[in-house]
Amino acid sequence: MNDYKATVAVIGLGGIGGVAAASLCHGGCHEVVACGRRPLDRLRLERPEGEVEVPIRTLTDPQDASPVDWVLLVTKAQDTASAAPWLERLCGPATRVAVMQNGIDHAARVKPFIGEAIVVPTIVYYNGERIAPDHVRIRHIGDNDMLAPDTEDGRAFAALFENVPISVGLSADFTTLAWRKLMINVVVNPITALTRLRQGVLQHTDIRNLTRQILDEAVAVARADGADLKDDEAERMAQFIGGFPEDAGSSMYFDTLAGRPLESRALTGALVEIGSRHGIPTPVNTSLLALTNAVSDANG
Ligand SMILES: NC(=O)c1ccc[n+]([C@@H]2O[C@H](COP(=O)([O-])OP(=O)(O)OC[C@H]3O[C@@H](n4cnc5c(N)ncnc54)[C@H](OP(=O)(O)O)[C@@H]3O)[C@@H](O)[C@H]2O)c1
Known part of the structure; x- marks a missing residue:
């Protein structure tokens, strides 16, 4: 049992941030404040163990915020x-900023905004859904709900969730696992968004071929970037993705249908940019990036 009581600010009360904030409030071990664009005094959390409703303190004006031990940054990447x-208001030199966003370049994304604060990259595996502004649902997907690097900062992040039914794993090879997550994202998100079809579209023969081409490029870039991926990684990942539930959507699919901007630049954009840095051609992903950026900008 850990008696550490931290001050925690959660920026972004959507599917993922709402679940994290509500879970930490329910755990009662930390002083949690939610930073959002509308005031809320309660959050309803649906979870497999049953539904809970927790009181939550929210701020809507950054001027009311002051430095905390932890910031959980849980906006979409393009809203960073x-x-x-x-x-600016929440970060001091001892603040840790856990970036709970998809993508690969967590530190580069937030460093310009956090002064001397410390970045803790994370991978989020749980499915978080915002049913209403004050109502969220968690579905546990994998063995871990989140993953952090096996470093002092990563272990401190895991400790935050020690008394909460959200499991945080630690990895000594965070880079490889972050790339594996990105590989899923660069297939599922653009294809479902551009076709406006749920994940059943991934079973289509032509889409299976496209999936493989996206993944072959992604594996080449990931390896150049230091990920420890085997020769059959693209094939195994394609098989894995082919088994996803046909009726599942994706974050970019729902954002497309809702007319919201897409995370295309943080996902496929990161892959293309890192590929270009290493001199690895990514023609298929570059084309998908152009298309998803165009949809995003039309929505934006
Ligand atoms: N949902 C999932 O199952 C899932 C799974 C794994 C990873 N992820 C990743 O997790 C990250 C968060 O995704 P999400 O699904 O939680 O997104 P989301 O439901 O769209 O929530 C994002 C939240 O950020 C808020 N926000 C945006 N800009 C803000 C600002 N300047 N100040 C305060 N709040 C701001 C939004 O507020 P408004 O409501 O006012 O717009 C919204 O509440 C993304 O990188 C996503 O790819 C999601």
Whole structure:
């Protein structure tokens, strides 16, 4: 039992941030404040163990915020810059900023906004759904709900969730696992968004071929970037993705249908940019990036 009581600010009360904030509030071990764009005094959390409703303190004006031990940054990646006023007020030199966003370049994404604060990259595996502004649901997907690097900062992040039914694993090879997560994202998100079809579309023969081409490029870039991926990684990942539930959507699919901007630049964009840095051609992903960026900008 850990008696450490931290001050924690959660920026972004959507599917993932709402679940994290509600779970930490329910755990009762930390002082949690939610930073959002609308005031809320309670959050309803649906989880397999049963539904709970927790009181939550929210701030809507960054001027009311002051430095905390932990910031959980849980906006979509493209909204990071818009969270700068929050980050500026919440971060001191000892603050740790856990970036609970998809993508590969967590530190580069937030460093311009956090002064001397420490970045803790994470991988989120749980499915979080915002049913209403004050109502979220968690579905546990894998063995771990989240993953952090096996470093002092990563272990401190895991300790935050010690008394909460959200499991945080630690990995000494975070880079490889972050790339594996990105590989799933660069297949599932653009294809479901551009076709406006749920994941059943991934079973289509032509889409299976496209999946393989996306993954072959992704594996080449990931390896150049230091990921420890075997020769049959693309094939195994394609098989894995082919088994996803046909009726599942994706974050980019739902954002497309809702007319919201897409995380295309943080996902496929990161792959293309890192590929270009290493001199690895990524023609298929570059084309998908152009298409998803165009949809995103039309929505934006
Ligand atoms: N959902 C999942 O199952 C899942 C799984 C794994 C990883 N992820 C990743 O987790 C990250 C968060 O995704 P999500 O699904 O939770 O997104 P989401 O449901 O769209 O929630 C994002 C939240 O950020 C808020 N926000 C945006 N800009 C803000 C700002 N400047 N200040 C304060 N709040 C701001 C939004 O507020 P408004 O409501 O006012 O717009 C919204 O509540 C993404 O990188 C996503 O790819 C998601």
